[in-house]
Amino acid sequence: MGQLVTEKDRARGGTTRRIYEALKAQILAGTYGPKDRLPSTRALAAELGVSRTTVTAAYEQLLSEGFLESRQGAPSRVALLHEQQPARPLDEGTPSGAVSLPATPVRLSRFGATLAEGPVWAPPQSDALVADFRYGDLSAADFPAEAWRRAVNAALRRRQPRLAYDDPGGSAHLRTALQAYLWRARGLRCEPQQIVIVNGSQQGLDLAARVLVDPGDRVAVEDPGYVMARRVFAAAGAEVVPIAVDEEGLRTEALAGLDAVRLAYVTPSHQFPLGSVLSARRRQELLSWSGRTGAYVIEDDYDGEYRYDIRPIPPLQTMAHAENVLYLGTISKSLSPMLRLGYLVVPPPLYPAFAAAKQLVDRHSPSLDQEALAEMIASGAYERHIRRSRRSNGRRRTALLAALKAELGDQVTISGADAGLHVVVWFDRLGKAEEGPLIARARAAGIGLYPVSPLYAACEAGHRPDRAGIVMGYASLDVTEIGKGVAALARVLRG
Structure with a gap:
């Protein structure tokens, strides 16, 4: 115990905490066994060169957590603990007071193990x-700080009578604003009841994996493509099937030879990363395949606002026979990736399952940010x-x-x-x-x-x-x- 607290430790303060942590570690490691007496607070204080009050506070913390037991007039003793290891000597070369706990195997679910294999x-x-x-x-200089401040202030002025959880599908104000914006900007017709507000497009992909994919299902993705999409489907237990892309986008003829594909993930307006546009012929082939097999298509329109030669390419969901298409949008490229807001436009039969999944994951996206974005869209500031x-x-x-x-x-x-x-x-x-x-x-x-x-x-x-x-x-x-x-x-x- 003599090396438990160094001069450097005393200079930094927090001595009580370090005494408590060192004693707790020694108890758990078996250095002090069940019913062993601890040094008196007076003796330990003298040995460490600290006040008795400091040591007493550490003992009282251990007593309150059940590591020690004490009776009036009797010395403090170690309580009988389930996790205690048999008493053993410290390893040679281990400084006095340091504890080496036995390694325990890490047990992860299949989901956790899949994620642990990927980059952090x-x-x-x-x-x-x-x-x-x-x-x-994005450049911080491009962020419309003044317009966002006004939108947040306007949202704050609309005070609610009580603070409560909101609709998991998203703010009615924002979904109505998005309905009008998507029609103006992307030619997409939908109802507010088809829109689910999510924490960025990544959560939209996660919800789709949870709701639409079972372990063992096959999911077709573009190759090359968005790595985080591949990872979210793999983590859900899907067999991810890469499909090559060329100057016309996803090579849809490859889908015809695949069995039991549950879902296809595509970026048809601006393929990530190569930039091709899914041709009209292949768009029709993709939708025909989807209708014939019952597979869903996730259309990730991650940067559809940025086209420099002509108007943005209309989404798949604007075409005929697009009943199985889920449209995924985000403000990460148009406003800021730090504002974790995105939206899914789902076929009406899927809305209840997606809203329930969103509620289960995090109740709903931050209400103030949703209301501020709705204010920006409604005022025209977002499109400006x-x-x-x-x-x-x-x-x-x-x-x-x-x-x-x-x-x-x-x-x-x-x-x-x-x-x-x-x-x-x-x-x-x-x-x-x-x-x-x-x-x-x-x-x-x-x-x-x-x-x-x-x-x-x-x-x-x-x-x-x-x-x-x-x-x-x-x-x-x-x-x-x-x-x-x-x-x-x-x-x-x-x-």
Whole structure:
């Protein structure tokens, strides 16, 4: 016990807590066995060089938690605990007072085990870079802070008579506003009772996996495609079937040869990441397949607002025979990924199950944020912001394409530049094995680049081009940063 508290510990304070934790660990490890006497508070205080009051407080905490038992006038003794291990000597080389608890196996559900195998979110390193081309990020300067503040204030002024849980499907105010917005912006007709407000598109995918997919069901996904979609279906126990994409989008003829596919996940308006648009012929083939097999189609319209040459491509759900299509939208690309709001437009028969699933997961999305977004849409501020963002990102896109042409010329091929907030850059003179080294060298030069390879399913890599490729997002950078970043990339390639 003499080394239980060091001089450094005393200088930092919190001595009572450290005495309590050390004694508790020793009791659980069996260093102090059942009915063993602990040193008196006076003796331990003298040994550690602390006040008796400090030690007494630690003992009282252990007594209140049932680790100790005490009688008036008798010394404190260790209580009989179910989790106690037999008394054993400390390992050689282990400092006095340190405890090495036996390792216990980690037991996870199949869901947990599937998730544990995947990558964990890592914080961005943009502040340390000359230019970070990470896709999915937006510029903080584009966020309409004043319009959002007014919308939040307006929502707060509509005070409710009581604070209570809300409709799991979402605020009636927001669903009505979204119904009108989707008709104006995307030509999509629906009823408010078909809309489920979710915490971003990721929760929309999670709810779809819970409601529509059983373990062992087959789910078709684009390849390359959105990794988080693949992971959510795999975690639900589905067999994820990658389907190749080309310049016309998902190769729908591959669906005809698959048996018992329960669901297909697609990004038809701007395929992620390659940027192709699902052709009219393949749209009809996809819907025909869905109607014939009864499979559902999730249409992820993650950045449909950003098209720079023509009007946004109409959603699948606007077409005939789209009864099995679920439309998934988000404000993560139009407003902010930090505001976790998205929406599902589901076929009417599915609404009760989705609303019940949403209630079970988290009751409902934050009411204040929903009301503020509804206020922005109803006032026209949201669409004015989108028009400004489209112009700003159009300038960034133009700057990126011009810089790539000027600095790299015929060394690269660019895909997906007609819409969205990112492009895919293929390096025609570098094999795909050089993708990792290129990214590492760029990082050392202060440039954040992100490979295309992880977006391909590992088991279906035969159609992946044998070239190094990167996904370059530009929505978080200004024009000057884009130019500096591409120039630095050119220097890396020359080196």
